[in-house]
Amino acid sequence: MTFEDLDLSNQLQYAIDDLGFERPTPIQEQAFSVVRSGKDVVGIAQTGTGKTFAYMLPILRDLPFSKQQHPRVLILVPTRELVLQVVEQITQLSKYINTRVLGVYGGANINTQRQAIQQGQDIIVATPGRLYDLAISNSLKMKSIHKLVIDEVDVMLDLGFRFQLMNIFDVIPEKRQNILFSATMTEDVDALIYDFFKNPEKISVAVSGTPLDNIEQVSYATPNFFTKVNLLHTLLKDRETFHKVLIFVGFKRTADLLFKHLEEAFNDEICVIHSNKTQNYRIRSIRQFDEGKNRILLATDVMARGLDFDKVSHVINFDTPDFPENYMHRIGRTGRAEKAGKTILFSTPKEQEAKGGIEVLMNYEIPLLELPEEVEVSTMLTEDERPREDQGISKNRTSLEYVPGPAFHDKSEKNSQVNRGGSYRREIAIKYKKPKTKGDKNYNKHNKKKKK
Numbered sequence: 001m002t003f004e005d006l007d008l009s010n011q012l013q014y015a016i017d018d019l020g021f022e023r024p025t026p027i028q029e030q031a032f033s034v035v036r037s038g039k040d041v042v043g044i045a046q047t048g049t050g051k052t053f054a055y056m057l058p059i060l061r062d063l064p065f066s067k068q069q070h071p072r073v074l075i076l077v078p079t080r081e082l083v084l085q086v087v088e089q090i091t092q093l094s095k096y097i098n099t100r101v102l103g104v105y106g107g108a109n110i111n112t113q114r115q116a117i118q119q120g121q122d123i124i125v126a127t128p129g130r131l132y133d134l135a136i137s138n139s140l141k142m143k144s145i146h147k148l149v150i151d152e153v154d155v156m157l158d159l160g161f162r163f164q165l166m167n168i169f170d171v172i173p174e175k176r177q178n179i180l181f182s183a184t185m186t187e188d189v190d191a192l193i194y195d196f197f198k199n200p201e202k203i204s205v206a207v208s209g210t211p212l213d214n215i216e217q218v219s220y221a222t223p224n225f226f227t228k229v230n231l232l233h234t235l236l237k238d239r240e241t242f243h244k245v246l247i248f249v250g251f252k253r254t255a256d257l258l259f260k261h262l263e264e265a266f267n268d269e270i271c272v273i274h275s276n277k278t279q280n281y282r283i284r285s286i287r288q289f290d291e292g293k294n295r296i297l298l299a300t301d302v303m304a305r306g307l308d309f310d311k312v313s314h315v316i317n318f319d320t321p322d323f324p325e326n327y328m329h330r331i332g333r334t335g336r337a338e339k340a341g342k343t344i345l346f347s348t349p350k351e352q353e354a355k356g357g358i359e360v361l362m363n364y365e366i367p368l369l370e371l372p373e374e375v376e377v378s379t380m381l382t383e384d385e386r387p388r389e390d391q392g393i394s395k396n397r398t399s400l401e402y403v404p405g406p407a408f409h410d411k412s413e414k415n416s417q418v419n420r421g422g423s424y425r426r427e428i429a430i431k432y433k434k435p436k437t438k439g440d441k442n443y444n445k446h447n448k449k450k451k452k
Helices: 010-019 026-037 051-061 080-093 110-118 128-136 153-158 162-171 187-196 225-236 252-263 279-290 324-331 349-362 421-432 441-451
Strands: 041-045 073-076 101-104 123-126 147-151 177-182 201-205 215-221 245-249 270-273 296-300 314-317 341-347
Touching: 010 051, 010 080, 026 041, 026 051, 026 201, 041 051, 051 080, 051 147, 051 177, 073 128, 080 101, 080 123, 080 279, 101 110, 101 128, 110 128, 123 128, 128 162, 147 153, 153 177, 153 187, 162 187, 177 187, 215 349, 225 252, 225 341, 245 252, 252 270, 252 296, 270 279, 279 296, 314 324, 324 341, 324 349, 341 349
Parallel strands: 041 177, 041 201, 073 123, 073 147, 101 123, 147 177, 215 341, 245 296, 245 314, 270 296, 314 341
Antiparallel strands: none
């Protein structure tokens, strides 16, 4: 099937032609008529399969022109980066349609967003927290919403947004179409569907755990963090092969430590995103990586979940994820739109169990490669890798950076008094026969009795 076989309007077809797309992905093909039917829809599809276009094509196909101020379509996503991406994709699709779309998210000026809403919008793309702030302050009227889309809902629930979602359901009209897309079907997602969806039609494509056929997977066994760093240096020196590389790490502190050890060798080629970075820094890093100005992007799972990067040559799993599903989300950043992709997994002995869990989920054994000869096997350990009795205070210091020394000294005699607390205050009160404050009721009452 081609896009021309779908019942697209001429304006949508022109936009698709400008983007150079010829064939819809399976989720786009299957979701089109179901979303148009007006039924509640639950779509389960692997990340990288075109879920945004899967719900936006049918919505834009049937969204009539209107001058009304209040939005008619609400799209909820878990992160600010996804808001910007979805807004951009809707803008591309509505190139020949007079459709107004606005993204709202935390970390940006809420008054600026209020002003944009007052100018009139057809589609709002939002993170749950900021959307609810705008709704309860009466800046955003929700009475005209007739389509609610919740994208990457499994991530949204993992991030603790269930409470905000419940509040949002309370302030939007009950008579609406619910459209939910997720890469995994968890118990929390299932409970959400049961509570708020009416006989939804389910579409399942590329079930989680199924390795994508167009992604080549390999792995390396490494003894520790710094051997991983040495291996990464060796691989990234091949700039022709590794021309656009997304590196996943498990934690923010790991991202910062790894960036520190790569920055000198790959100065202008590398950038990093995680939740401690400022919004402007994150947006700039994503844009520069997507445009090819930076060859390497370090990211944590949450920050890169759902982001659509074009022509990623390699996804490198610097850390083996504890949850096998996260591995599937990571490798889905390459091999998008049915193009070939490559992924590499680094694993230490402690991570072998997690690697085994990934292979069980996929029913596929990831090929193990020998370390290249030029890679030095390091004996240096990070703070977390050292035996517990040798660990210092800082979690970011390596064994070379951590120099133990006399951090404390014995108190001098004059500073060694014991805090006697309440009993001491009571003894002083008895000794001097006066209340600590003029309003001491017990003291005043006691004195009155004596005078009588």
